[in-house]
Amino acid sequence: MEEILKIENLKTYFFTGEGVARAVDGVSVGIEKNKILGLVGESGCGKSVTALSILRLIPSPPGRIVGGKITLSGREVLCLPEVEMRDIRGKLASMIFQEPMTSLNPVFTIGTQIMEAVRTHTDIGQSKAREIAMEHLAKVGIPTPRERMSQYPHQLSGGMKQRVMIAMALCLKPALLIADEPTTALDVTIQAGILRLIKDLQAESGMAVLLITHDLGVVAEMADEVAVMYAAKVVESGPCETIFSSFCHPYTEGLFKSLPGRTQRGHKLYTIAGMVPSALRFPPGCRFHPRCPLAIGKCRVDEPPLVRIAAGHWCACWVRAGGVDRYDA
Amino acid sequence: MLNYIIRRLLLTIPTVIGVCLVTFLLFNVFASPEAVARKQLGKNPTKEQVKTWVTAHGMDKPMFFNFKPGKDGSIHPFDSRFWNHMGELLLFRFPKSDYLHEKVSDLLKQKIVPSLTITVPAFLLSLLSILPIALFIAYYRGTYIDRFALFICVILMSIVILNYIIFGQYLLAVVFKYFPIYGYDFGVGAWKFVFLPVILSVAAGLGGGVRFYRTVMLNEVRADYVRTAMAKGVSEERILFKHVLKNAMIPILTVTVLSIPFLITGSLLLEIYFGIPGMGNLMLNAINNHDYPVIRTLVYIYSLLYIGGSILTDISYTLVDPRVAFE
């Protein structure tokens, strides 16, 4: 199947006064048409930065994409001039963000903002753009779209604001939707609705979706493929069912074990010992080794490569997946 | 809307009364009437002269309540220093100047226009020059242009306004003789007297103003909605001029609208230095001549202006920020 997004060895660093923060340090993932990839990891592992790098939205004084290749629908993105990049944003690939509260401009109406998305990329006139905007508001499940068009963001609830964001992102039918923790800031009861909406819209249009989340439950419900990130690198990736039934990497194992449902009543909750390392100072060798119950001498010295342990299932661990000499990558 | 304004005005009444109280305390409690009289009458007045002055100014009356029968035999309990003071101000029955022997209200009428001929052009010119510069710097944020501009701003801010005025006047009026040094002319001829003070006033405020507006712009530029607009593919120019500017207007308005009533009060320094017969000059002369009636009245008026300014600011918020409704 056609690969809509292909990220190869992406490196995005932040050059701060306290040193270089290697937020994304050699990440490679790909998403095919009509598939949803769930990018999972704790806060600070680099998932959001990866997403922002795709659209080149990294704040440029401290941050910079220093290496790698990103291909969107066959087009190489990292070397494009800014003007062409702007053409891609919102049209070929769109992004929705975590905080719907602040992601919409408070002084413009909903209608104006959606219409702006349409008219930035096309020559469509005002009245036609208004129709398209209302059409999409209805599509994302907002009742009385005509009234909502002239309302301001603060008059909408969190869930509705996120639906507006989705409408804005999809009105030009992009091939890729990047959703950066779209439900994290919403009430649990609203979350399910938004996720279902994304899934329905995806099925209808056949677009690829990069879904970023720290919530394994969301992944289970939504994703076709999963990539687990830790300390700026992908440590495991594969089809969703495979990862959930036969996870490989000790970190992935730790994540699953930490889920409350898995412990018996009355027993202490499992936690992964230690803390997430700062992007300024990653440990040598395998970045998970200080917290890993399986760590051996080699883990402290060499970084394990991603090794294919089954069809489509990759894992980076010396102990569980071995090195280049055990299987061929 | 009208309800809102009326309600706000009613709420300011206690504050206005408080202001009158403060001025009363300052001028009546902390300085005795005799001392004031002596300062007004010049060298070594006799006890007689002091007494006449004090009586003529009603300062021999009791502080708060007057229970002594007057000339016609009746008792006016509110004929006391306190109530006369409050009545004078709150009812806008302004007194006469001790020094200039004219009614303060007449003086005000004469002096407002010259002050305005300086403050209004300076205000507009400042706004028109600072805003574009701040937008320009915000566009190039993080680059050397930004850092260089910021450094220049700090340097400009560190120069006292006196230096701007003194050196500016010396260079442009004395050395190059582009403008008259001093004085004022009513009517059309005023512009050549007004040009120099206006230009210098704008120059002195440039550093601080650009820095402040830059901070406001940058705060907005870091906001989430800017990231969303970029993700939509909107151009940098449009983001800056439409998205950021409209949001930045909210804090900018606070500062700008609040200063509008003070355009009437004039700039003290500029008027003294360039000999503009405006409100600032009036105030300074009143101070140097211990002209308490004028000072009292001016303090009162200035506080009314400040209160008016804050109400105006609140109203302007409701017009610009859709999140703020009249409550």
Added chain:
Amino acid sequence: MAESHLKIAVKRIKKDRLAVAGFCVICLFALIAILDSVPLPRRDVGGVKWTRTVLDALFQKEVEKSYSPPLAESGVLNRKEFQLQSRHLLGTNNLGEDVLYNALKGVRTAFIIGIVPSVIAAFFAILLGLLAGFYGGWIDDVIQYIYQVLSSIPGILLLIAMLMVMERGLWQLCVALGVTTWVGLCRLIRGETLKVKNMEYVEAARALGAGDLRLLFKHILPNVMYLVIIEVTLEFSSLVMSETVLTYIGIGVEPGTGSWGRMIMLADRELPNAIWWNLTGASVFLFVLVLAFNLFADALRDALDPRLREG
């Protein structure tokens, strides 16, 4: 807790080279001010009663007859040349006084004017701001009313009014400036107290039995102090500059106290006669000190800003 924040702040400031340069300049000026505050045993100079300080001993020069340009050997009085008794680095003013000496004498005044009013203002602001934010209710209403009334009277007028009823003088000026400028800081502290009062650690302390005073001074005040520090350093420049302006319009310190404002005031009529050194000396000293403080205060504010405190 407070120590590590201070260390982080110091580290951040050290990175800004301009701020460090500013700090060094401030220390240099502070040294001058200290030298000017240390009195020497009296030596009656022609019966004039006036305390001599270490600075005087180091920098005071003989008084000439009248004006002389910097580093000149002779000056001019009534169109006649006269010989100078010593070299004057910045020349002499109309009374023959060494300009550099006069400028140095103004440093101590500048420091006092720059700091003391802020301290006075901080005292009122902290007391009233904490009380208003912490207790709320009618206490809050009364305090808010007080500062609404005070801020409705434009500062300069209140200042002038206060100075008219007090006598002129450096310390009176400090008190007047302090009393007229506490409102802004008070508003900030009140706002911050309102925020901090509801934080978990305050609730925790209260649950452990801490009384109101203890809560206020041990838990809330330290978290509000950064506002005070920022405000005091930021206000320094405005205060020093306003002393200059106030002296110029006649409401400054009494004659006899070193004052850059007075130097500028007396000197601005000299420019048309091509006498530039008096004005320039005072202006340069003022500019350098104000610039140094502006650079340092900016870096300090960025370093202490809690929003920039992550990592």
